[in-house]
Amino acid sequence: MKEKIILLVEDNCSDADLTKRAFGKSKIKNELVVLGDGKTALEYLQCTGEYAGRDKTDLPIVILLDIKLPLVDGLTVLKIIRNDIRLRRLPVVMLTSSNEESDIAQSYDNGVNGFIRKPVDTARFEEAILAFGLYWLLVNEPPPIS
Amino acid sequence: MERSKSIKYDKLTAVFGIAASSIALLSLLGWMTGWLILAKIGPNYAPMPIVPAVLFLALGIFLYIYSRKIYSKWNYVLAGVLFVISLVSLLIICDEFLHILPDTVASPFIGVFFLLFAVTFLIKIIYPENNKYNNLVSLLSLGTGYYGFSFILSYLLGKPYLYNSEILPVALNGGICSVLLSLGLLFIAGPDSIVLRSFIGKNPDAMILRKIIPLTFVAVTSGSFSGYFFQNIIEINYSIIVSLEIMLISGLSVLIVFNITKTVFADSKRIYEENIVTNAEIAELNKNLEKQIGEKTSKLVSSNKGLQSFSYSVSHDLRSPLRGIDGWSAALYEDYHDRLDDKGLMYINTIRKETQRMGALIDDLIKLSRLSQTEVKIEIVDLSKIARTIEEHLKSLDSGRKLEFLIEPGLTVTGDKGLLEIALNNLFDNSYKFTSKKEEAIIEFGLDKSKTGKVFYIKDNGAGFNMAYAGKLFGAFQRMHSQKEFPGTGIGLATVLSVFTRLEGNIWAESEVGKGTTFYFSMKKD
Numbered sequence: 001m002k003e004k005i006i007l008l009v010e011d012n013c014s015d016a017d018l019t020k021r022a023f024g025k026s027k028i029k030n031e032l033v034v035l036g037d038g039k040t041a042l043e044y045l046q047c048t049g050e051y052a053g054r055d056k057t058d059l060p061i062v063i064l065l066d067i068k069l070p071l072v073d074g075l076t077v078l079k080i081i082r083n084d085i086r087l088r089r090l091p092v093v094m095l096t097s098s099n100e101e102s103d104i105a106q107s108y109d110n111g112v113n114g115f116i117r118k119p120v121d122t123a124r125f126e127e128a129i130l131a132f133g134l135y136w137l138l139v140n141e142p143p144p145i146s
Numbered sequence: 147m148e149r150s151k152s153i154k155y156d157k158l159t160a161v162f163g164i165a166a167s168s169i170a171l172l173s174l175l176g177w178m179t180g181w182l183i184l185a186k187i188g189p190n191y192a193p194m195p196i197v198p199a200v201l202f203l204a205l206g207i208f209l210y211i212y213s214r215k216i217y218s219k220w221n222y223v224l225a226g227v228l229f230v231i232s233l234v235s236l237l238i239i240c241d242e243f244l245h246i247l248p249d250t251v252a253s254p255f256i257g258v259f260f261l262l263f264a265v266t267f268l269i270k271i272i273y274p275e276n277n278k279y280n281n282l283v284s285l286l287s288l289g290t291g292y293y294g295f296s297f298i299l300s301y302l303l304g305k306p307y308l309y310n311s312e313i314l315p316v317a318l319n320g321g322i323c324s325v326l327l328s329l330g331l332l333f334i335a336g337p338d339s340i341v342l343r344s345f346i347g348k349n350p351d352a353m354i355l356r357k358i359i360p361l362t363f364v365a366v367t368s369g370s371f372s373g374y375f376f377q378n379i380i381e382i383n384y385s386i387i388v389s390l391e392i393m394l395i396s397g398l399s400v401l402i403v404f405n406i407t408k409t410v411f412a413d414s415k416r417i418y419e420e421n422i423v424t425n426a427e428i429a430e431l432n433k434n435l436e437k438q439i440g441e442k443t444s445k446l447v448s449s450n451k452g453l454q455s456f457s458y459s460v461s462h463d464l465r466s467p468l469r470g471i472d473g474w475s476a477a478l479y480e481d482y483h484d485r486l487d488d489k490g491l492m493y494i495n496t497i498r499k500e501t502q503r504m505g506a507l508i509d510d511l512i513k514l515s516r517l518s519q520t521e522v523k524i525e526i527v528d529l530s531k532i533a534r535t536i537e538e539h540l541k542s543l544d545s546g547r548k549l550e551f552l553i554e555p556g557l558t559v560t561g562d563k564g565l566l567e568i569a570l571n572n573l574f575d576n577s578y579k580f581t582s583k584k585e586e587a588i589i590e591f592g593l594d595k596s597k598t599g600k601v602f603y604i605k606d607n608g609a610g611f612n613m614a615y616a617g618k619l620f621g622a623f624q625r626m627h628s629q630k631e632f633p634g635t636g637i638g639l640a641t642v643l644s645v646f647t648r649l650e651g652n653i654w655a656e657s658e659v660g661k662g663t664t665f666y667f668s669m670k671k672d
Contacts (some may be wrong), residue, residue, distance in 0.1 A: 015470065068463075
């Protein structure tokens with residue numbers, strides 16, 4: 001079976017490339033799909049619009065979601081995922097620059113599985129990505145697909 | 147307004163002065179023309195002699211001149227003349243025993259008036275603006291006024307003083323002139339002097355006094371005069387006169403009391419009505435004020451919201467380019483380090499260090515800006531406990547440093563726990579940092595018993611700073627040391643100050659270069 005993808009929703013190219021780089025340096029071999037805004041991410045997950053022909057059962061193993069996104073923001077994307085009967089069990093982790101308490105609280109209120117604040121220090125950022133990958137890809141038992 | 151008031155009274159003085167002078171001038175004319183009636187007023191009365199007439203004329207003119215302030219430069223001349231007049235009056239009085247002057251020069255009784263009057267006038271000229279002396283002048287002129295009035299009264303009763311005795315009696319017009327001059331002097335003492343002050347104005351006591359004084363004058367004068375009239379002119383029984391007089395006086399007293407009651411009631415009614423108006427005005431003002439506060443508050447709320455979104459943007463948007471700079475310089479190092487020389491590698495290192503510092507700066511700034519947005523919850527806070535937690539944390543950093551903490555147990559304060567934690571953390575971090583070059587760091591926390599009130603201190607044996615720059619200590623981005631010596635953002639102590647400002651407390655520091663720094667803080671509520 002093909003390795004499941006990791007979905008990164010991030011509008012900042014530099015950040016996205018750094019994340020890609022961090023993944024590439026780690027042992028994680030899953031494909032990283034990067035989408036630049038919330039609307040495209042939802043279309044990808046729900047197989048609509050641009051991604052109308054996509055396989056509906058091909059869901060990411062984990063979604064990395066920025067909070068500040070163009071068109072549809074991260075929190076709304078999270079809410080829609082949690083209300084979608086097919087997507088609601090997907091592990092979603094917020095990966096963001098914000099450490100605004102209200103952002104963290106609202107994310108958890110809407111059923112987020114984790115919240116990672118991207119540190120400025122690249123070394124620490126890479127550590128975080130490594131720990132994240134190890135946990136979600138190797139340690140965690142993924143949800144059954146309904 | 148005060149000024150116009152005193153000008154009004156000065157005008158009254160001028161009128162009284164002119165009136166007295168005119169009467170005296172009339173007497174002089176009488177003496178000159180031989181129409182003695184002009185000096186006498188009544189056919190059987192004593193005439194005003196020439197000397198008092200001259201003196202009255204002069205004093206009236208002086209009052210006029212002084213009140214109009216025409217020749218104020220010549221006031222010392224006036225004072226000199228008044229001094230001479232008092233000497234002349236003294237001579238007139240003493241002549242009763244010396245017998246140097248002719249008997250008809252002047253009555254010693256009017257001499258007493260001139261002496262008192264001249265001295266009082268002198269006091270006014272010497273101390274024109276002194277409140278204490280103004281009060282004295284007004285009281286003295288009231289005295290001379292009464293003295294003058296007693297002469298008039300004696301004429302009213304048909305028994306002028308000293309008639310048919312060897313001493314020269316005072317003329318009726320002399321009495322009138324005395325009263326006029328005294329009134330002039332009374333008004334020149336000003337509306338703020340004790341006598342006039344008790345008469346004028348809207349105070350109830352002044353209003354009552356205004357009613358009662360004229361009425362008592364009328365009562366006494368009419369009572370005495372009617373007694374004299376009934377006894378000497380109609381010649382009826384003495385006891386009937388007494389009872390009639392009692393009737394008259396008691397009737398007048400009833401009138402006085404009635405009048406006073408009316409005045410007082412009218413006055414309290416007026417005050418009551420004024421208060422109603424004032425209350426309405428206050429209510430109106432309050433309403434306006436509330437409206438303004440409401441507007442200001444909503445403005446403040448919106449500006450606070452703006453600030454919140456600003457700090458959000460700062461934390462989110464400023465951070466990500468920084469991460470880019472750091473990330474890509476790290477990538478540059480990792481992928482190309484073999485193609486760079488040492489200098490190039492050092493540049494990369496510097497870029498990354500500076501980026502880290504900028505990150506720390508942003509973090510600290512956000513913390514500082516959040517301080518003003520958190521709600522303050524006042525409770526009893528155990529400072530010693532917080533200090534011990536900080537001690538554990540600093541010791542756990544495992545820096546290989548020798549650290550000694552001396553924390554006084556059981557210290558509490560009334561304040562917000564979260565904010566005080568932030569403040570103490572910053573203060574201890576500060577001490578920890580600035581003792582880093584010492585062999586052994588000693589950080590003390592306790593209550594300073596030598597100071598009044600509850601004053602806490604955090605003392606270290608660190609690098610210290612020059613007290614000449616103490617004013618900059620708590621300013622944001624202000625630093626006392628170079629980055630090389632002691633790295634930092636310069637926001638820590640600004641945060642501490644912000645905490646104590648929010649808690650209405652005080653923070654200050656004492657320091658000596660090389661010996662260490664002591665921070666003191668106290669709370670308003672303790």
